[in-house]
Amino acid sequence: xxxxxxxxxxxxxxxxxxxxxxxxxxxxxxxxxxxxxxxxxxxxxxxxxxxxxxxxxxxxxxxxxxxxxxxxxxxxxxxxxxxxxxxxxxxxxxxxxxxxxxxxxxxxxxxxxxxxxxxxxxxxxxxxxxxxxxxxxxxxxxxxxxxxxxxxxxxxxxxxxxxxxxxxxxxxxxxxxxxxxxxxxxxxxxxxxxxxxxxxxxxxxxxxxxxxxxxxxxxxxxxxxxxxxxxxxxxxxxxxxxxxxxxxxxxxxxxxxxxxxxxxxxxxxxxxxxxxxxxxxxxxxxxxxxxxxxxxxxxxxxxxxxxxxxxxxxxxxxxxxxxxxxxxxxxxxxxxxxxxxxxxxxxxxxxxxxxxxxxxxxxxxxxxxxxxxxxxxxxxxxxxxxxxxxxxxxxxxxxxxxxxxxxxxxxxxxxxxxxxxxxxxxxxxxxxxxxxxxxxxxxxxxxxxxxxxxxxxxxxxxxxxxxxxxxxxxxxxxxxxxxxxxxxxxxxxxxxxxxxxxxxxxxxxxxxxxxxxxxxxxxxxxxxxxxxxxxxxxxxxxxxxxxxxxxxxxxxx
Amino acid sequence: xxxxxxxxxxxxxxxxxxxxxxxxxxxxxxxxxxxxxxxxxxxxxxxxxxxxxxxxxxxxxxxxxxxxxxxxxxxxxxxxxxxxxxxxxxxxxxxxxxxxxxxxxxxxxxxxxxxxxxxxxxxxxxxxxxxxxxxxxxxxxxxxxxxxxxxxxxxxxxxxxxxxxxxxxxxxxxxxxxxxxxxxxxxxxxxxxxxxxxxxxxxxxxxxxxxxxxxxxxxxxxxxxxxxxxxxxxxx
Ligand code: HEM
Ligand SMILES: [Cu+2]
Numbered sequence: 001x002x003x004x005x006x007x008x009x010x011x012x013x014x015x016x017x018x019x020x021x022x023x024x025x026x027x028x029x030x031x032x033x034x035x036x037x038x039x040x041x042x043x044x045x046x047x048x049x050x051x052x053x054x055x056x057x058x059x060x061x062x063x064x065x066x067x068x069x070x071x072x073x074x075x076x077x078x079x080x081x082x083x084x085x086x087x088x089x090x091x092x093x094x095x096x097x098x099x100x101x102x103x104x105x106x107x108x109x110x111x112x113x114x115x116x117x118x119x120x121x122x123x124x125x126x127x128x129x130x131x132x133x134x135x136x137x138x139x140x141x142x143x144x145x146x147x148x149x150x151x152x153x154x155x156x157x158x159x160x161x162x163x164x165x166x167x168x169x170x171x172x173x174x175x176x177x178x179x180x181x182x183x184x185x186x187x188x189x190x191x192x193x194x195x196x197x198x199x200x201x202x203x204x205x206x207x208x209x210x211x212x213x214x215x216x217x218x219x220x221x222x223x224x225x226x227x228x229x230x231x232x233x234x235x236x237x238x239x240x241x242x243x244x245x246x247x248x249x250x251x252x253x254x255x256x257x258x259x260x261x262x263x264x265x266x267x268x269x270x271x272x273x274x275x276x277x278x279x280x281x282x283x284x285x286x287x288x289x290x291x292x293x294x295x296x297x298x299x300x301x302x303x304x305x306x307x308x309x310x311x312x313x314x315x316x317x318x319x320x321x322x323x324x325x326x327x328x329x330x331x332x333x334x335x336x337x338x339x340x341x342x343x344x345x346x347x348x349x350x351x352x353x354x355x356x357x358x359x360x361x362x363x364x365x366x367x368x369x370x371x372x373x374x375x376x377x378x379x380x381x382x383x384x385x386x387x388x389x390x391x392x393x394x395x396x397x398x399x400x401x402x403x404x405x406x407x408x409x410x411x412x413x414x415x416x417x418x419x420x421x422x423x424x425x426x427x428x429x430x431x432x433x434x435x436x437x438x439x440x441x442x443x444x445x446x447x448x449x450x451x452x453x454x455x456x457x458x459x460x461x462x463x464x465x466x467x468x469x470x471x472x473x474x475x476x477x478x479x480x481x482x483x484x485x486x487x488x489x490x491x492x493x494x495x496x497x498x499x500x501x502x503x504x505x506x507x508x509x510x511x512x513x514x515x516x517x518x519x520x521x522x523x524x525x526x527x528x529x530x531x532x533x534x535x536x537x538x539x540x541x542x543x544x545x546x547x548x549x550x551x552x553x554x555x556x557x
Numbered sequence: 558x559x560x561x562x563x564x565x566x567x568x569x570x571x572x573x574x575x576x577x578x579x580x581x582x583x584x585x586x587x588x589x590x591x592x593x594x595x596x597x598x599x600x601x602x603x604x605x606x607x608x609x610x611x612x613x614x615x616x617x618x619x620x621x622x623x624x625x626x627x628x629x630x631x632x633x634x635x636x637x638x639x640x641x642x643x644x645x646x647x648x649x650x651x652x653x654x655x656x657x658x659x660x661x662x663x664x665x666x667x668x669x670x671x672x673x674x675x676x677x678x679x680x681x682x683x684x685x686x687x688x689x690x691x692x693x694x695x696x697x698x699x700x701x702x703x704x705x706x707x708x709x710x711x712x713x714x715x716x717x718x719x720x721x722x723x724x725x726x727x728x729x730x731x732x733x734x735x736x737x738x739x740x741x742x743x744x745x746x747x748x749x750x751x752x753x754x755x756x757x758x759x760x761x762x763x764x765x766x767x768x769x770x771x772x773x774x775x776x777x778x779x780x781x782x783x784x785x786x787x788x789x790x791x792x793x
Contacts, residue, residue, distance in 0.1 A: 187590060194585060233601075242727060244728065250612060255607065259604075
């Protein structure tokens, strides 16, 4: 079967197709069977629902921020409320959405299937980590309901320990607990990858999605505990007066910065690496080629993870690191850009040599590549010392990290959700609507955040709720963009929900992709495989797939 | 496919192909968890080394306020409890339920003694106004003679820094004690299961993995004791 048409969507005959009788969704019934499940796929769904809830809460705060910034005067909210708004927006988006987004949902769902095993190594710990996520989330919500936090998501001392009288401890505790959820997810992934691969699944036959999760997991396991202890120290400082960061006792607020960014810089890669894994799968599928330079892409994930631990001080150029170390960190920062660039180039080569089709996941993937590249390049600007001193704490930073995190990660997340939705639910969503959503998001995104680069360059500082009138035009553009973007995010929510009941039956392999997950039924059985598969070909082997499909045709026909 | 051909222990979970795989995965997971613990304590060790470098004199004076005999006794007690835990693993491996229970109980008892002595040390610090914060008595270190302390007098701002020493002392030993308390909790659960005979049927993974945790807690202490109590004590 050759993909001559512009689309490779390969849906079964709609008059006769039905979902398989038994699958993980209907294997057991009742709420309790979900709340006590050990099935990685069900836990993935629980996570998907949870992070969606928090995403829209965090998004509502973003909306309020943008509404306030529509006019130069501080007219919608008072300044302390504004501080709380952007703090909660940042905290929720980073810790409750971005960090768990791809790993806890798609990663959880797919990792065991891609490795050819029945579950993650520790199903109970997997479930536990979902509960920890919620306990952490509820603490953060409690901090919100009790009156909010205004530290920003970075909890900078001594601001957070001495000068702010808000619910810092509650929020810090929430992040601490949610942090353990992420540690356990990473731990589960690493053990599963090392110990549970199916026969024949060698390291270099693993899908790149798995590689990227492997690298992200290393970061989760090594970085998150440092954040955890840092927040514990902040909490102890506020409650019982321990003085590790407190300058009046001889403590050093800079130490907080070092510890915080030691986690939070790598955390950026915890957020982005799994997204890169999604893009590798999607690009390969819709270009119908093995990703160019498979090994380089695999190793670049691990390189990003390891280098990521050595660049944290680029967040501290204006905070009193010595000139010498600033220079070193500046250089190291430029170095981390290299493995990211390797990935971008390899995807580009893959595309160039492949026969591309433009399905919805692919549209999102293009969005990712474009926006992440801009985000990454502006990051290199920021890594350059002189530029950073001019641009730091301005809207340039806000634009930069939204390009990376929202333009990058969120696009990748949506790409992945659209790509694997037929596998997860057995059903397809309306194609034209989904393409519309992808395009809307892209346009809305650029309209929101491109003006912010200019604003930052012109000197508009971040975290202020009022600004000089000459900045208004750009701010209005940005707010208008945010509205379009909002529509782009709500659309998938609607048509994906619709598809659960009315979507066309997707069949096992609608994209004609090669991964193991596409060779089993959709939605999969609780135990994934009736018989543990033997991996006898490389990842992304389209010739193998063609042969397999030919055989199926001859045996059936 | 649920009915396996060979016989499995009741503890075998269906998603592992073999018991060997299950056991390896468990141990590997435990080692990784301990790695996260190292990073967790690592933040505090980093802070300790940094501040010790900066405020050397204050740290010397701070160290001198701790009791070597109490710390030393506790070190011995913790090592002994670790020894009993190792014996517990052995007892589980040779499937001796009575011995396993005995060694778990002994591990727990020694764990409690450690925590008791720790409590005593904390209490003493409280009475001497060594707890950082409002009640911290800086004058003791500015003017040690008046308090009968055999210390080098410190300039007022250096004397302030003794608080940092105690902040780290409480943060590090407190975090260590918290790990012990969690460990003792798990020990009670293990005893309950051991008495049911769970671990003397050839299935010893939980005992082994807990032993790794307990030894890790020992080892952290073996760093804390010299760093906090012993280094550079030279009272003049
Ligand atoms: C609907 C789109 C969004 C809009 C309009 C928006 C708007 C904003 C604005 C205006 C700020 C800056 C506040 C300030 O510094 O004065 C901000 C900060 C931030 N945003 Fe967003 N945002 C959006 C989506 C997201 C998403 C999806 C994420 C993460 C997934 C995110 C993560 C962050 C973070 C981490 C901060 C830093 C907060 C801080 O400065 O403490 N944003 N956002
Ligand atoms: Cu960074």
